[in-house]
Amino acid sequence: MTRTVLVTGVSGHIGARVAIALAADPEIDRVIGVDTGPPPSPAGEDGAVLGRTEFVRVALRSPDLVQVIRDADVDTVVHLSLVSGPGGGRPAMKEHNVIGTMQLLAACQRSATVRRVVVRSTTAVYGSSPHAPAVFTEDTEPVDVSHSGYARDATEVETYVRGFARRRPDVTTTTLRFATFMGPGVDSPLTSYFSQPVLPTVLGFDPRLQFVHEDDAVEVLCRTARADHPGVFNVAGDGVLLLSQCARRTGRPVIPMPSPAFRFVSGLARGARLVDFSPEQLALMSHGRAVDTTRLAAELGWRPKYSTAAAFDDFLRSRGGPGDLPRALVDWLADFVRPIS
Secondary structure, eight states, X not given: OOXXXXXXXXXXXXXXXXXXXXXXXXXXXXXXXXXXXXXOOTTOOTTGGGTTOEEEEOOTTSTHHHHHHHHTTOOEEEEOOOOOSOTTOHHHHHIIIIIHHHHHHHHHHHOSSOOEEEEEEEGGGGOOOTTSOSSBOTTOOOSSXXXXXXXXXXXXXXXXXXXXXXXXXTSEEEEEEEOEEESTTOOOHHHHHHTSSSEEEETTOOOEEOEEEHHHHHHHHHHHHHSOOOEEEEEOOSSOEEHHHHHHHHTOOEEEEOHHHHHHHHHHHHHTTSOOOOHHHHHHHHHOOOBOOHHHHHHHSOOOXXXXXXXXXXXXXXXXXXXXXXXXXXHHHHHHHTTOO
């Protein structure tokens, strides 16, 4: 039985929600949330927003993490502390994601009490390519592996998780490859993109997109934290949406532009801190990606409550209407980017 759970990344939206949900479970004695800082709290009190979760300020790379796991007799670790944007620079991002995960797994390997490890990963490990299959299963080999950024970090993290599973076969190890999170509380490059008054798209491409609602992401993380479900699982809402369908749902004007112009405009938006598109996200906006989730349904006997379309619609309801943008400005933007090729 799950007695003491350690959740990393509780300063993030999903991490905080998972910690709160697990702490509300009467069958779990203790939940410890670790991060370099607490989640935002209206009262300004560290950890106040986490309910009965015990917040500990500690970095993944700190030797203090070993002591936290040992002193609390942690039996389940839910690792959600993977950052997808280089807020502190690419070297700091890689050190946190990859080196931090290595340190966490090393602490788990030395622990005599840890019996279950759940790791958040991403479907970005499959890449986005014109040569990709229509649907990726967990056993499909990536066709276009990213050499940098979040997708590369997630690929390396999964390599270390597999190594840990071989060294500690007595520990149940679960890796969850999530599609893009979507929902009222999610703040990501894609939610920022769909919140802009004008949506640039790549001329000649209409990629398929998949989303997972934040409620379903929290549910599957809690389920795998409470019971043994070893293996790798894709997690996404049923169905797909074309980018054009997403754009129509937003009610915002669309400006198709050649790929070089799209990258140029994306660079301007990134410089203005409007949308932080990484190279793998730019590839996604051209080629898209879809994954199969039958393994998850078979193992857990559960399906997400929200389809991809329903998750996107719930996000849109939380953001209100598209707002007014003069048609003349839209036409000017289209004329501005047209010469860039």
